[in-house]
Amino acid sequence: MNAPTKMAANAICLSLLSLLLIGCNSKPPIPKSYPVQGEVTLDGKPMATGEVVFVSVKDGIRDTVKVTDGKFSGEVLAGDRKVEVRSYVPVAANTNMYGPNEEQSMKNIIPKKFNEETTLTATVEESDKNDFQFEVTST
Template identity: 40%
Template sequence: MLRHVTYLVAIVSLATLTLGCQPQRQDAAKFPVQGTVTLDGKPMPKGIIYFKTIATGSVDAMDIVDGKFSGEAEPGERRVEISAFRPVPSATPGMGEGEENFIPAKYNTKSTLSADVGTDKQLEDFQFAVTSK
């Protein structure tokens, strides 16, 4: 019995040491960004813009309101994805409305848009033009 208790204490101690020695994740530095998004030549009324680093899974999201966005993003070359949603009726009676992203995939899931976010704390200003077709 004493042997089992000693073994258990050793495992718990080792686990505690291992967890205590994990490196602390430091959030990456972020820099100010802002800009405009037009939809079919007019300011996008409402949407979301994502600055992504696909290799690391890093994502910075900002709301688009009246064609403008602002926030902070990690530096470097970032893939930009833009989405906007509209209500759609549910195919199931009684379930109410759902939403669909009506911006073509070439601006979000298959986006080739990019932004090079600087590292000098200077406000970056980006402009993106998307079409609904």
């Protein structure tokens, strides 16, 4: 085999090896998120603080968006989603025989029918036009 033919063969082998390595190291594509925004009312008034969790019906992936003064905005995956709403308040510190417990815990004031046992749903479209309103009650 002459030198130019040998160099061409080496270049082809190197190119094929590079393509093979690139193919082996490729990761699955990261799913694209889409903007969502909207309002949450608690007992007819804007919910002061909390979160809206969009849970994928298909595979259970959870996207959490913070709520402030009744409004939320963020990015979540597209598709059919169950919606969970939560709002937390501090719980009084516990006391024990050594004195007050320094750790402050938080309690969700939204009933399970709006989070753990939710019937709220949303379909997040592959667009920037995802506007939702959720009405929850404390009872």
